[in-house]
Amino acid sequence: MTTPLHTVSAVQQDRIAFRRRSAVRSVLLAAFSTAVVGTLLGVLVTGAPGWDRVRQSFFDPRIAVDWLPEILQGLWLNVRMLVFCALAALALGLLIAVLRTLRGPVFFPVRALATLYTYSFRGLPLIIVIYLMAFGIPGLRLQGTPSVTVLGGAAIVITYGAYLAEVFRAGIESVHPSQVAAARSLGLSYRQSMRFVVLPQAVRRVAPPLLNDTVALQKDVGLISLAGPIDAIRAAQIGVAQTANFTPYVVAGVLFVLLALPLIGITDWVTLRAARRQAGGE
Amino acid sequence: MVLSCTDVRKTFGSAVVLDGLSLDVGEHEVVALIGASGSGKSTLLRCVNLLAEIDDGVIRLDGEDITDPRVDPDSVRQKIGLVFQSYNLFPHMTVLDNITLAPVRVHKRAATAAREQAMEWLDRVGLADKAGSYPDKLSGGQQQRVAIVRALVNSPRLLLLDEVTSALDPELVGEVLTMIRDLKGEGMTMVLATHEMGFARQVADRVAFLDQGRVLEQGPPAQVLGDPVEPRTRQFLARIIEAGRL
Incomplete structure (x- = not known):
């Protein structure tokens, strides 16, 4: 602690001056190298022999403006599916993770099924699950078969539920056994210990990877276009087919990135807030 | 008898940790368990709290066989408080929430009443200003006192303290020991x-020396610590004195 009366020694002044000089130097160096890399990339891309063709067929502003409304309309379906699928997959993942932690012979079949589920659906490509669900189930011609959109969404929930279950399980297992011992010693039941002591700590710890998987889920929601519903990607595909120009795909891609930004922001905010609350007290 | 252990046996694989241990604790009695690391002190406390399952023998609480598999362990633990060497406070809860968790969720008390009681306790141990803090903002001694309060608000029949000062800096040991001494004054039954041999001598009504999973010798602190009968007890105490802890 330096008091207001403290005079900084010559040695310390020298250190401060040195650190300031190196800070200025590293900022200048970063600016210079960024400029060099940027210029090189620009020259490389725009100077390429096919650049004019590429610009016309991928970055046509007129086509972009023309097709933006259609793609946005499709994106609304992606947004709705994203919200539903993310919430459902998180719930399913949490349920499976908790089931896998149950001990005792009574729960053996439950545990075995949950394990089988996480093993198989993490290995199964999402596209195949979507095809099986969206085309296979209607093929049964059962009464009250839900729409292809719902079936495609279910495929995403089932696949991502398996990933999220493993993330939740890692979180649950990272909570030290002494925490459970403390909870049980107070008379809390297994369920209460899980709910009030283990899961809150587990979820906080794995919040970043959970939300990371949710961002991945958001992209893969676009795969339901394979089953037929007109989402942003399907709308862009129609645009590409009608204009013989790839610009609609670029528009859809940019929209997906923009859609991901808030979720990524929330991930950082949630993580930071939890860390600060535990580290900073009140 | 509040607590009565008879011929308790506990093994971990091929290691026999408790080997036919018997120990009785009467109402308002304070029993100090001493013995080398691995002599079974902590294991005995965990078995009494049913955190570990015994392999043979009987443990009775107020005459009831709590090691009977038909007994609900949760209801037994509600009557026994356990304080750990490493405090084991819940890091994601404030001090106040740590203390009120069991009263509200297990004993179904009203949240406001539980809070009032918790604040009274915190006030008593001089930690009222820490009620809203998270555990990692507290010193070890403060955390351990919170952990003891957390066990006490459930009004246990029996309080088990597992080397509660072992993880503390020497200058913080005193505040925890003072608290335990006060509890003895109020008639709390404790194991x-x-x-801390000096503390055992001051606060315990009886000292039990554990060796190889049995109570080798027990009696008034002055006798066991001052003039032990068994050679192994003497050996143990000689090593303690050598280490400067008596």
């Missing part, structure tokens, strides 16, 4: 595993 404490400890390496």
Whole structure:
């Protein structure tokens, strides 16, 4: 602690001056190298022999403006599916993770099924699950078969539920056994210990990877276009087919990135807030 | 008898940790368990709290066989408080929430009443200003006192203290020991595993020396610590004196 009366020694002044000089130097160096890399990339891309063709067929502003409304309309379906699928997959993942932690012979079949589920659906490509669900189930011609959109969404929930279950399980297992011992010693039941002591700590710890998987889920929601519903990607595909120009795909891609930004922001905010609350007290 | 252990046996694989241990604790009695690391002190406390399952023998609480598999362990633990060497406070809860968790969720008390009671306790141990803090903002001694309060608000029949000062800096040990001494004054029945021989001598009504999973010798602190009968007890105490802890 330096008091207001403290005079900084010559040695310390020298250190401060040195650190300031190196800070200025590293900022200048970063600016210079960024400029060099940027210029090189620009020259490389725009100077390429096919650049004019590429610009016309991928970055046509007129086509972009023309097709933006259609793609946005499709994106609304992606947004709705994203919200539903993310919430459902998180719930399913949490349920499976908790089931896998149950001990005792009574729960053996439950545990075995949950394990089988996480093993198989993490290995199964999402596209195949979507095809099986969206085309296979209607093929049964059962009464009250839900729409292809719902079936495609279910495929995403089932696949991502398996990933999220493993993330939740890692979180649950990272909570030290002494925490459970403390909870049980107070008379809390297994369920209460899980709910009030283990899961809150587990979820906080794995919040970043959970939300990371949710961002991945958001992209893969676009795969339901394979089953037929007109989402942003399907709308862009129609645009590409009608204009013989790839610009609609670029528009859809940019929209997906923009859609991901808030979720990524929330991930950082949630993580930071939890860390600060535990580290900073009140 | 509040607590009565008879011929308790506990093994971990091929290691026999408790080997036919018997120990009785009467109402308002304070029993100090001493003995080398691995002599079974902590294991005994965990078995009494049913955190570990015994392999043979009987443990009775107020005459009821709590090691009967038909007994609900949760209801037994509600009557026994356990304080750990490493505090084990819940890091994601404030001090106040740590203390009120069991009263509200297990004993179904009203949240406001539980809070009032918790604040009274915190006030008593001089930690009222820490009620809203998270555990990692507290010193070890403060955390351990919170952990003891957390066990006490459930009004246990029996309080088990597992080397509660072993993880503390020497200058913080005193505040925890003072609290335990006060509890004895109020008639709390306690079993404490400890390496603090001086404290065992002051606060315990009886000292039990554990060796190889049995109570080798027990009696008034002055006798066991001052003039032990068994050679192994003498050996143990000689090593403690050598280490400067008596």
